[in-house]
Amino acid sequence: MKVSYPIKDSAVDIKMIKEALKPFGGRCAKIIEGTLEYQVKEENENAALENLKEKGIIE
Numbered sequence: 001m002k003v004s005y006p007i008k009d010s011a012v013d014i015k016m017i018k019e020a021l022k023p024f025g026g027r028c029a030k031i032i033e034g035t036l037e038y039q040v041k042e043e044n045e046n047a048a049l050e051n052l053k054e055k056g057i058i059e
């Protein structure tokens with residue numbers, strides 16, 4: 001499932017984001033015009049979202 005969320009800081013390191021998503025099966029992460037896009041398994045979507053919020057990556 002492909003998801004996208006606005007990011008807080010466009011200067012964030014994409015490698016850090018990819019590492020944060022790895023435990024949730026996230027892949028293909030990229031930043032496009034202030035939006036973080038990635039693919040994640042549907043059953044892990046909420047857990048990945050909460051993890052990114054806790055790390056201060058997305059709003």
